[in-house]
Amino acid sequence: MQFRFELEGGNFSKAGYASSQIKKVLKQLSVDPRIIKRVVVALYEAEVNVVAHAWRGTVLADIEADRISLLLQDEGPGIPDIGQAMQEGFSTASAAVREMGFGAGMGLPNMKKNVDELTIESKVGEGTVVRMLTYFSANDR
């Protein structure tokens, strides 16, 4: 089952819509609440990243019987050094974004922590593609 959500750069009040919709679906599927929590946290962080840094983006979620894959594509500044961005505490967020309580440099590390697979591709000046994959049962990992 596939879902698509639009993300708008700078609109923090709407970040969290995709994660809340996905949460409702996973709950209906009786996925282990701990796994739901991890998926939802990772997706929310990813949504916030797009909203905080990019101009616009989309979330594509594909839910199968044993897994959820999430694809976030954005048009934005891109990430020059992905290795650096993965470090806890590293952030390029603007002062305005930090003032809203975001931009602590925990986004990417938190995503990595909460999904089974994470891949990031980015082109500076064009945008970033984030892929996340989580299995519903620990045995499939």
Next chain:
Amino acid sequence: MEETKFYHALKIDNDRCVGCTHCMTKCPTGAIRIREGKASIRKGWCVDCGECLKACPTEAIYVEQDDFQKIFDYKARVVLVPTVFIGQFSKYTTEEEIFSALYELGFTHVFQVEFTADMIHREMLRQMEQAEEKPVISSFCPAIVRLIQVRFPALVDNILLVKPPVNATATYYHKVLEEDGFSSEEIGIFYVTPCAAKIASLKGAEGYSSTIKGVINMDTLYNKVYHILKNRPKDFVPECVLPPSLTKKEMRWSQTGGEAKHFSGRCLAIDEIHNVIEFLERMESTTEVRNVDFLELRACDRSCAGGVLAVANRFLTAERVMKRSMKRDKAPLIYSDRLEALSYLKQHITIRPLQPNPKLRYEGNIEEVLKKMEQVRKLMCYLPGIDCGACGSPNCQALAEDIVRHEAQFSDCVFMQRNMEKHGKLDKEHAFRLIEKTWGKDRLNKDCYKKGAKYEGQ
């Protein structure tokens, strides 16, 4: 329909139910459907919050209660009065007047529900300290406990396992009376409830607990007491034994913020069930709600003052309780007397671990459920999204889910009927029969006696 795990106090009077959409659209768990002109409640989804009762224009939804005469089966007839009951009366009615009327009605003992609040508070603090996961959630409101079991099963372990005041006080006072020489069979403790959820939780699936023998609806008792007060001569001086008075904290315990105020860290008090749902949804799906330590969640607006069975306006009740509780002693009286009952309560103040009872829309394994969810999404391409409720389900989404569960048909939607008629797939007579199936026979006939019509009430 799914098995019933809970006792439910909300009932529908089919003679009064005229078949409208008020209750169905208000239900926070989407548990109500209209079939054959009458509302019906899906028991497994209902949390007894009472929103349907508040919304019903014909008083067709009621709260089942015990026969008042049942109190006379007992030698010690105890009425457990919550402070919101006192708040039903204006400041010109003294507590002595109210309590004396309760004795006049046949009770032998009057005791106040919030008397054990300080003990409960201590136990909550103790459990909170040991809690692995924050925020901890108060177990005060039974509708909230059920809501979490049904809609937020992952949060069940966050609920503190402490008896709510009515249960704790019943445990305590039962022991006091036993010490006074009454046998357990002679003691009849009756609770005056402001809401349906408390009845439902006290009654449970297996009947009442051993300490509480029955529940009296607050509106019923209010009428009885008010009748006595009104018929007393002007110079009447009430004389009765007063129950130990409550402190400010105890009196305000059931008010919004009454608990949250007494915990340290980040504490939030949220009342009204839709507000609670919105907050818990947010807590589940964003990381915005961080480092919250304590949640006081209440199903009714203004907490118990806004209970469905309360008579007075909830804002006035809340204000009266606040006023009456000013200038009170600070030290709770529970620690100064009846120490054996106190230590008994200390040992019996916790409740058993709560089980999740998730509301699942579809049966089957994950593949089957996924398939059903896909079917719902396909149906939603056709349904108009007007959410009128004319099909007998609360909204288009719910109808689509009902169809997939084989509990409704696509042609139940009045707009789809038009569409089908236009394309020659449904004849007029059949369409009308479909409407009658949902709304009952003759429901669309002219009726000048209905609410708002010209002979209403005649």
